[in-house]
Amino acid sequence: MNLSTEGLIIKEQNTGENTRLVTVLSKECGLIRAFVKNAGSIKSGKGAATRLLCYSRLNIFKGRESYIIDDAQSIEMFMPLRLDVTKMALAEYFCELAMRFFPEDEPCPDGLRVILNSLYLLSKGAKPPKIVKGAAELRLMSICGYMPDLICCHNCKKFEDENMHFLPQSGILLCSDCLKQSKQQGINTGLGVTKAMRHCIYSPIEKMFSFNLSQEGLNVFERAAELYLLNLSDYDFKTLNFYKMMR
Numbered sequence: 578m579n580l581s582t583e584g585l586i587i588k589e590q591n592t593g594e595n596t597r598l599v600t601v602l603s604k605e606c607g608l609i610r611a612f613v614k615n616a617g618s619i620k621s622g623k624g625a626a627t628r629l630l631c632y633s634r635l636n637i638f639k640g641r642e643s644y645i646i647d648d649a650q651s652i653e654m655f656m657p658l659r660l661d662v663t664k665m666a667l668a669e670y671f672c673e674l675a676m677r678f679f680p681e682d683e684p685c686p687d688g689l690r691v692i693l694n695s696l697y698l699l700s701k702g703a704k705p706p707k708i709v710k711g712a713a714e715l716r717l718m719s720i721c722g723y724m725p726d727l728i729c730c731h732n733c734k735k736f737e738d739e740n741m742h743f744l745p746q747s748g749i750l751l752c753s754d755c756l757k758q759s760k761q762q763g764i765n766t767g768l769g770v771t772k773a774m775r776h777c778i779y780s781p782i783e784k785m786f787s788f789n790l791s792q793e794g795l796n797v798f799e800r801a802a803e804l805y806l807l808n809l810s811d812y813d814f815k816t817l818n819f820y821k822m823m824r
């Protein structure tokens with residue numbers, strides 16, 4: 578069976594002379610692993626279009642046991658990312674998130690859009706990396722069934738509070754009074770960061786990155802999103818550790 582789809586290469590491994598195994602986040606089938614034969618061939622352009630972080634049009638043969646990429650033409654290579662080791666590290670973290678959370682052989686169009694938009698903004702330098710990272714983390718978690726509840730204080734239903742707190746362990750908000758009573762630990766996201774976090778998960782995907790924060794707000798925002806994701810996944814992301822080491 579032949580399959581024609583667009584897809585982002587999120588992992589590559591050399592498996593033998595001239596053959597590579599790649600993991601593709603594809604539009605039609607979600608996560609798939611596929612072999613690229615004659616990957617070193619200069620003529621076809623297939624080799625280049627199936628490198629890590631290429632978004633390409635792919636012709637794939639689906640055999641009984643494996644997928645084989647017959648042809649590939651690149652649509653977007655995100656070249657500026659390849660010239661910046663810190664941005665590249667963050668991009669690879671997004672790839673690891675996709676591998677960890679997205680379903681196999683099942684399309685996840687919203688997840689793919691969030692990842693592609695994140696790579697695009699990072700590549701263009703159009704948004705601070707802390708906004709791209711935190712917004713992507715919150716939205717991807719929401720798409721994969723772990724949406725935090727940021728509508729109002731989880732206890733008294735107050736919508737706004739100067740000292741609203743986000744609890745990364747449970748993904749809820751508590752106002753200052755309810756937090757005191759609960760004796761739990763939270764991150765003070767106040768008015769600004771709370772609003773930004775709501776925007777990331779409740780706005781349409783094309784608008785989810787459209788907000789700004791002060792330097793201090795960015796740090797709180799980034800910390801809240803990352804802790805929420807790490808608490809949920811209970812996983813040590815090597816690419817995240819590398820990114821933090823690089824910046």
Ligand SMILES: [Zn+2]
Pocket residue numbers: 730731732733734735751752753754755756
């Ligand atoms: Zn409350």
